[in-house]
Amino acid sequence: MLYYAPDNASLCVRLALLALEIPFETALVDRSCNAQNGPAYTALNPNGLIPTLITPDGPIYETGAILLWAADQKPSHVFPAVGNPARAAGLAWLFWLSNTLHPTLRMTFYPTKYIDAGSAPLLLTATRANLLGHFAHLEAHADWLDDTQVSISHCYLAPMLRWSALYGTDQSWFDLGKFPRLLAFAKRFEVTHVADQARLAEGLGGTIFSAPTPPCPPEGSAT
Ligand SMILES: N[C@@H](CCC(=O)N[C@@H](CS)C(=O)NCC(=O)O)C(=O)O
Incomplete structure (x- = not known):
């Protein structure tokens, strides 16, 4: 069972489970009522963060660990x-x-979880500069971007490119077109059967990684 919310970090896990052809069911964590911090969910994941995967070995959380x-x-x-x-x-x-x-990306989504509201603009400026450095690092060194076989790193990265374009207070800092290798990766991955299944399940629209639009999920909310 995958505890998920549409277009959340659970999307990375959904993509990987689909790529692995591991059958799974989903349970919505209703972010509109902050269910991720309610007692039922924190009993599974005391961090109150999405996703959690229930496995035969018990609940696992942290996206990278689940992948x-x-x-x-x-x-x-x-x-x-x-x-x-x-x-x-x-x-x-x-x-x-x-x-x-x-974690760097998270700081742009939830700056006031890291710093007082008055200092948030400063944090956002510094964090976005860091992120652009991280994307340049990927562009230069991540040879696995060019692999045609889907990997768990692909499943982790592609949604982060999507979120960079969609979430936060201002998206003008992010232009995937400035990173041709990342853009080519996003375009390649989004037309796979795996991405298509995830797109339909979570109402993610078209060109979900290279030129995303806000989701229109069949259930739940992204934020
Ligand atoms: N370190 C966590 C981060 C997961 C995360 O940031 N989840 C977000 C959704 S994409 C979340 O649960 N946000 C709700 C909140 O912060 O209250 C992981 O890798 O699983």
Whole structure:
């Protein structure tokens, strides 16, 4: 069971489970009433953050951890298995996405969780500059962007490109067109069967990664 909200970090997990062809059901976390902080959800994930995946081993949270757990259920499908020399670089990038790019992006969505409202504009300016540096880093060094086989790092990154274009107080800082390799990746991934299934399930519209529009989900809300 995947606890999700449309166009939330659970989208990364949905994409990976679809790519792995691991059957799953979903349970909506209703953000309109802050259900992520209610007792039923925090009993599963005490951080009060979406997603959580219920597995035979119990609930797992943290997007990167869930992606790795899922990939290890079907070794070599979407991530190098233990023993494969490519796993080292794969892990380095997965953790970079999880401990560098994703938290930085979160700061632009929820600046007042990190600093007082008066200082938020300063934080946003600095954080957006950092993010542009992170995207330039990917553009220059992430050779896995060009892989045609879907990986869990693809499933993690593509929604982050989408959110950069859609969420926060001002999107003028972000122009995917300035990063041709990232743009080509987004265009390639969004026409896969996996992205199409996620798009329909969460009402994400067309060109969901390269030129996204706000979602129109069949249930729940993104924020
Ligand atoms: N470190 C967490 C972050 C997840 C996260 O930021 N989730 C957002 C939705 S995309 C959330 O739950 N936001 C609700 C809140 O902050 O109250 C992870 O990797 O799973």
